Amino acid sequence: MSLYEPPYKDLCIYYLKGRIGRDLLLEKEKDFIGNWEEADDSFLFFKRPADRCMNGLLGRQPHLVLHDRYQMSYEQWQGDTVSPFRVGCLQVTPPWHAEAHRLDKTGILLDPGVVFGTGSHPTTRDCLTALQRAFEFRSPASVLDLGTGTGLLALAAVRLGARKVLAVDLNHLAAQTARRNAVLNRMTDRLCVVQGNAINFMDISSDLMISNVHYEVMRHLIAAPGFARQKQFILSGLLRTQAREIEYQLHKQTVEIVHKWEQDGTWHTYYGHNNA
Structure with missing residues (x-):
């Protein structure tokens, strides 16, 4: 090859x-x-x-x-050739590319297999930007990534300094791919990947919760009692109308939306703190 x-x-x-x-x-x-x-x-x-x-x-x-x-x-x-890309300090590279041999300590090897999450989607890029902002504000020791896909956001959390990351996906193939990427990046001591329903993990407290998922999943996650135990949050994967509804629900809770990203007037991402 x-x-x-x-x-x-x-x-x-x-x-x-x-x-x-x-x-x-x-x-x-x-x-x-x-x-x-x-x-x-x-x-x-x-x-x-x-x-x-x-x-x-x-x-x-x-x-x-x-x-x-x-x-x-x-x-x-x-949707395109899987190529290296950079978002802020994070360099993401497929393991078969020449750049893979020149990665520094901020580099991430990503083999997406056939799973969503190569980094090309606007919400993924915005989540990576939001992650870096979260670590600049208050470096999270524990991170919960719900709907991990290829594991890219979980890998980025470890690379930025998280000591304990739990990545969850309902889909077996996605969880399998994320585990493979954890091994590829030698992160299995800090990153645990499990297959399961995201809502069943909302009782786990974390310094930062990340979720880039469909609206139907998202609305149940933020309505769960455990959402109040997530000190910071990044929520993405939302279309315009869905984002308005999620934002309305967030304003009814004791949370502060610190920053919003909007791509092409279509995709929305939120980063915030929980003040409970």
């Missing part, structure tokens, strides 16, 4: 209606990358077409229905 090549050249994605039960034959398939589950849908990623494997799976698990099949390059799936 060339130094500049991503982990996968092409992807073949099978969209199934239904959730897949444990299947050892599928897991042993050499071209199988992983399974992304969304509600009652499953998206199986392979390095190349695997129709024979899929036919076998559908025969073993007849409740599954093949809905569609997609084939595209890795760059098409990610």
